Each structure stands twice: as C-alpha cells, then as structure tokens.
C-alpha cells in the first residue's frame with residue numbers, strides 16, 4: 001500500500017529538523033552541479049568554464065603586476081627618483097586598463113554561462129516535473145511547498161556566476177582553486193621579506209620553512225576561520241529559514257489573489273490580512289535574528305580584514321628601521337601578506353554564499369526526491385486493456401485516501417461502449433475520486449482499472465481550466481488555436497449560447513476571471529463538441545447552469561455524439577434521466593443498476 005505523504009520535508013529543508021545523511025546530500029549536490037557539464041550542451045559549457053578560468057588566471061596575474069608595481073613605486077618615492085614617476089604612472093594606467101578588460105569579460109562570460117546553464121537545468125526540471133504526472137501528484141499529496149519557486153528562484157541562484165546575482169557552487173570551486181594558486185604565488189613573494197623562524201622543542205630550535213610572515217599569516221587565517229565559522233553558524237541557519245518563510249509568504253499572497261473575488265464578497269479582507277501578517281511575522285522574527293547573526297558575522301569579518309592589513313606592518317617595519325629592507329619592500333610585503341591571507345581565508349569570505357547554496361541545494365533535493373521517489377501504484381491502470389466493446393472496466397477496486405484509509409470499494413464495474421453512466425451518492429462519498437481512478441489519476445488503493453484506447457477520451461471537471469490567451473485558445477485547448485477555423489468556433493459559440501462573445505474570440509483577456517462559472521461550463525460544452533471524444537468523463541460540469549442550459553448541455557452532447565460513452569457525476573435527477581445506467585455509492589460500497597427509459 002502507498003505510504004502517506006512525507007510532511008516533514010519542509011521542516012527539514014527549513015533547517016528545523018535534522019537533514020538527510022550527509023553522504024546522500026553531497027552525492028546529490030555533486031550530481032546537480034555536474035549534470036549540465038555532461039549534457040548535450042557540454043561543448044559550450046566547458047568552453048565557457050575554460051574562458052572563466054582564463055579570466056580568473058588573468059586577474060591573478062594582474063594582482064602580481066600590481067604588487068610588483070607597488071614595490072617599484074614606493075622605492076622610487078623613498079629614493080626620490082622623480083625621473084621614474086611618469087613611466088610608473090603609465091604602467092599603472094596599463095594595469096588598470098587590463099583590469100577593466102578582465103572585469104568586462106568576466107561579466108560577459110559569467111552571465112552567458114549562467115543563462116545557458118539555467119536554461120538547461122530549467123528545461124530538465126520542467127520535463128521531469130511534467131513527466132508521469134509528477135506535478136499533479138506533488139500537488140495532490142502536497143509533497144513539498146512551492147515547487148514552482150524552486151524551479152524559478154532556486155535554480156536561478158544555483159547557476160548565478162558572481163555578484164550581484166549570486167555565487168554558484170562552480171564559482172565557489174573555481175574561486176577555491178584560484179585562491180590556492182594565489183596563495184602559492186604570494187607565499188613566494190612573502191618569503192623575500194620574511195625572517196627565518198624556528199620553534200623551540202626540548203632545548204632544540206626546529207627551523208620552519210618559509211619564514212615568519214608565512215607562518216603568522218597561516219596562524220592568523222586558521223584562527224580567523226575557526227572564529228568566523230563559529231560566529232557564522234546561526235547566520236547559515238537563519239538564511240535557510242529566510243528562503244523558506246519568504247516562499248511561504250509569496251504563495252499565501254498568490255492564494256489570496258486567486259480567490260480575490262470570494263474574499264471581497266465575504267468581506268474577509270481582515271482575516272486574510274491577518275493570515276498574511278502571521279506569515280510575514282515569521283519573516284520579521286527571523287529577520288531580527290538574521291540581523292543579529294549577520295551583524296556578528298560582518299563585525300567579525302571586518303575586524304579580521306582590518307587586522308590583516310596591520311599585522312604585516314608590525315612584522316616588517318622593525319626590519320625597515322634596521323635598514324634590512326626598503327620602504328617599497330614594506331609595502332610589497334604588506335600587499336603580499338594581504339593577498340596571501342585573503343587567498344587562505346577564501347572559505348571565510350565565501351561563507352555566506354556557501355550557506356545560501358546549501359539552502360538551495362537542500363530545497364532542490366527535496367524537489368528531486370518528490371519528483372523521483374514515486375510511490376508504488378496501488379491501483380493498476382491499463383490503457384488499451386479492455387476487451388472489444390468495453391470502454392472501461394474496474395475490478396476489485398478499492399479507493400483509499402492518501403493516508404491509507406478506505407474510502408470506497410467497487411467489486412466489478414463494466415462500462416460498455418456507447419453506455420451513459422451516472423454516478424450518484426452523498427457528498428464526500430468518493431464520486432470525484434472514482435472518476436479520477438478510472439481516468440488513471442488516482443493510484444491510492446488496490447484493484448485494477450482498464451480503459452479502451454480506441455478513439456479519444458476527455459475529462460471535464462466542475463471548474464474548467466482555461467489557459468491564458470484568447471477565448472478561441474480556451475475552446476481549442478489542448479489543441480492550438482490555429483488548428484481550427486474561426487467559423488467553426490463561431491458556430492460552436494452560437495450553439496452553446498455564447499454568441500455575444502463571438503467578436504471577442506481573438507481578444508487576449510483574463511477569461512478565467514471574466515466569464516461566469518456557467519459561461520465557463522458552456523465553454524466546456526463547446527470544447528467537447530469540438531474535440532468529439534468517444535469517452536467523456538464529466539464531473540458536475542453543469543453545476544453552475546440553470547435547468548434549461550443544463551438540459552441543453554446533455555441534449556447537445558447526446559445529439560452530436562450519439563455513440564459516445566459517458567460517465568458523469570450529477571446531483572439532479574432530471575439530468576440523470578439522460579443516462580442509461582446508474583452507479584450508486586453508499587456507505588463505501590457501489591451498486592450498479594440500469595435506468596429504465598421513459599416511453
């Protein structure tokens with residue numbers, strides 16, 4: 001039997017509950033990060049990454065040039081070599097021009113890679129979200145919140161290639177590699193101004209390689225990393241919750257928008273506003289904690305940076321006073337020390353970005369789990385599995401709620417082609433769920449459903465889906481508007497008593513909001529008459545129509561599609577008389593009967 005939905009997922013990704021095993025999350029993050037680079041777009045992907053690395057190497061080279069220039073510049077000042085001034089200014093201008101070029105290309109290459117990567121991942125996610133009706137199953141079981149925002153927002157951040165758009169894991173890794181290279185290069189420069197250093201060990205002096213500047217920098221960075229990681233922990237947690245609460249707030253507002261009319265009619269603005277206030281209160285409360293955490297982290301990072309600028313001066317100035325090094329070397333050593341420490345402390349600087357990416361990857365993992373971990377189907381559904389002349393057959397059918405509770409059993413139900421069945425029963429008896437089961441959309445339970453594959457099938461719910469676009473689009477759905485003549489659509493609008501809208505057929509309007517529920521149900525009739533299905537499953541599709549229009553609905557369907565098999569849920573006994581058979585649901589059981597035609 002299928003398992004109940006996993007309602008704890010959102011708590012996990014919000015950092016409110018322990019996460020899944022680290023190994024599993026790392027493996028997922030690795031697959032997510034590398035997938036694009038082995039996709040059909042791999043040539044572009046690797047070309048752009050190579051360009052990005054080249055740009056990163058160029059900026060390291062510019063750092064080296066700047067360091068060398070600084071030494072020469074301060075030495076020239078100390079030695080009052082005025083003749084060198086102009087050439088030093090020109091060299092500076094060239095280095096600056098080079099740097100501008102690198103920044104320009106860094107943006108172009110980074111943003112091109114970001115958009116290609118995001119496009120590929122978005123299409124990949126959309127494909128899997130729609131496949132096997134997973135998008136429907138995720139909503140039906142409410143497996144995760146806001147899958148749409150995960151695909152739109154989280155993927156955008158996951159693929160962003162640098163400020164101000166964010167830092168993808170790829171940028172973090174490239175930054176890590178280049179910081180190691182920079183650390184080595186600047187360590188070489190630092191050794192030129194370092195003094196030998198040794199540590200006492202049981203009466204012996206053990207010399208350390210590299211010199212004092214290097215070891216002070218390493219100790220300083222180690223100390224800073226430990227302290228800042230510790231200070232930053234609450235920040236990471238709050239950041240994760242922020243993303244979660246923001247997404248909740250957005251989806252709550254969307255819900256209000258969708259139901260604006262009912263809220264306005266019932267004067268429930270206050271209740272709704274209170275509800276939104278509660279959702280926002282989560283953001284606000286988290287914000288204050290985030291603020292404190294962020295203030296602590298920023299203060300820690302800023303003290304760390306400031307002291308980093310002074311330590312090399314404290315170490316080199318005594319050597320300058322002793323006449324061992326030049327003033328230019330003092331400045332050069334200061335710059336090299338800063339670059340060396342900054343490279344080593346890359347992890348500290350990139351910590352907030354890593355925190356954000358951890359939250360993103362967690363949210364995307366929850367989406368992947370919801371898409372990939374399909375619960376086994378309890379009800380076997382076989383399209384094309386009926387014998388000749390049978391449209392639908394259900395045997396030993398047991399419909400269960402997602403939590404496993406039994407809703408309804410149907411021992412044997414056979415619908416022959418051309419029969420018209422009405423399903424009756426009290427509210428909540430499971431009529432809609434039964435329709436979903438025979439359409440293959442309800443997997444929870446046991447037994448088997450088979451459906452003919454001859455002809456075409458159509459499911460018409462109580463509330464029709466009208467796609468965005470023109471009225472013609474809405475009628476032609478799921479076909480394209482261009483597939484049908486305007487004259488045909490105009491005739492249909494006339495037949496379903498919507499002739500007042502013929503002239504507006506091509507107007508782009510919010511038809512879902514504009515048409516009354518009864519008019520939308522007449523659009524459904526037009527759609528049926530256009531598509532001419534051989535199997536029609538109708539769920540209270542005349543509930544908003546007056547008696548005359550409701551009768552016209554069934555008369556038109558039966559008149560235009562005389563051989564169609566129809567299964568419908570209706571509450572009105574008059575409409576039941578348009579059917580040939582009855583399935584009565586009562587106390588969890590179904591009984592079949594033939595309807596006697598009145599002479």
Ligand SMILES: Nc1ncnc2c1ncn2[C@@H]1O[C@H](COP(=O)(O)OP(=O)(O)OP(=O)(O)O)[C@@H](O)[C@H]1O
Pocket residue numbers: 140141401402407425426427428429430431432433434
């Ligand atoms: N996605 C779902 N998750 C959990 N429970 C569900 C879901 N869909 C339906 N149910 C439950 O199954 C039961 C039957 O619902 P169903 O819509 O089939 O009843 P119905 O007979 O069509 O009712 P009505 O005549 O009021 O439309 C209800 O108790 C409903 O809460």
